[in-house]
Amino acid sequence: MPELPEVEHVRRTLVPHLVGRSLTVQTIGRADVIRGADGHRFRRSCRLLRQRLLDGGTVTCLGRLGKHLWIETEGGRRLDVHLGMTGRLTLVRPGRSLTGVPHVHVTWRIGTREQDEYDRLVFQDPRRFGCLRPFGNGAGHQWVILDRLGPDGLTIKARELEARMIARHRPLKAALLDQQIVAGLGNIYVDESLHRAGLHPLTRCCAVNREQYVLLGRSIRAILRQAVVHDGTTLRDYIDSEGRPGRFRSKLKVYGRAGLPCLKCQQPLHTLQVAQRTTVYCPQCQPASL
DNA sequence: CCGTAGACCCGGGGTG
DNA sequence: GATGGCCGGGTCTACG
The missing domain is CATH 3.20.190.10 (MutM-like, N-terminal)
Known part of the structure; x- marks a missing residue:
């Protein structure tokens, strides 16, 4: 976490x-x-x-x-x-x-x-x-x-993301979990970023266009920035150096919300396994484009 | 045919 | 018995 x-x-x-x-x-x-x-x-x-x-x-x-x-x-x-x-x-x-x-x-x-x-x-x-x-x-x-390690997620530029990912055949989610591509994302924030960008987790990196990489970069930075503002996400164990939990959990739009309505379109959120990790996404807002 | 990217599995250790 | 939110290592496959 x-x-x-x-x-x-x-x-x-x-x-x-x-x-x-x-x-x-x-x-x-x-x-x-x-x-x-x-x-x-x-x-x-x-x-x-x-x-x-x-x-x-x-x-x-x-x-x-x-x-x-x-x-x-x-x-x-x-x-x-x-x-x-x-x-x-x-x-x-x-x-x-x-x-x-x-x-x-x-x-x-x-x-x-x-x-x-x-x-x-x-x-x-x-x-x-x-x-x-x-x-x-x-x-x-x-x-x-x-x-x-790749560039830090808080400040990564779309062009850096694109350069590191465009030649890859793997799913977006697997690439974003890879700390050598972008440093700092784990399961929670990858799902949140992809949802915000409207990209399906299984989309191949090489099938993503420039405009979408711009959107993805912006989404990653925005999600991470907001999470920092709210002191991070506490699911169970995490506390900060002064013993306080994070407050971002209630702001999560997909992670931990499988089966619940998407907050953008009200359709139920689905789950998938990608790179051996539970993945929550909205089939409507994040259409598959293989 | 070869090299490599990447997929998949597992261990590690605690909680419930 | 199951198990996230992690990471590294081993092995095997598919693709170019």
Whole structure:
């Protein structure tokens, strides 16, 4: 569920509490959520591991590309955070105990100032599909995953989309889920974007004309922007760094509404399986054009 | 005939 | 027993 809007909202809510503060690694629970740049498990001495987790660094900025969020400290150390399905990056107030809180994998103490509300940062993830990946200065090589991501969905241009998709034979939906084509879309926002653009999820990328790519690009940006404004979508697990759920769920037009009337034309919404994912669409507003 | 895009399946781990 | 909203890896097929 953390797709681009949720990750961007987490980033924004963390910035005022982390930038300019120092981080000290406090606890490491399951180290297997920490991966090397090659994607494999991290095998290093404990001290080096803490070092890679930004121990002792002062936060200079929080970056994001697609569903990836990273924390950067002075000296260029960076830590990529991927939330997977159920990951959370949250802030904790002084005095609040974490004992008994399940699935906490890494905690940091934040070097706070007088007026600061929070003194700790916590990464938790029950399913452990998420992970932490040190990269940048001190972690050796380039961050291959970042290099492979397509342009960010929030600002992607129609011409970029068209250039990346036009030669492909695959269905629109499969292509839009591919993070190498556009970064940040998951199942929810792909369905919302296609509905807004009036394009059938099974339409082959190569059968889409320029005008439709313009519409698609505009739809993706608009949907993501609106979702960010509403703090993202919470279906079940997602909360932001301050523990609040997103409010975009009630604005969804297709996702989770199979069988209910389309909000544009009142015809019942249908479902399909595309790329092994449940897909909701309106047969009337998104006519098949194979 | 070959190379590649892409389709399909699975694991990972928890909740219900 | 079923199961999203994720991702990577393995394998197999179809197409150019």
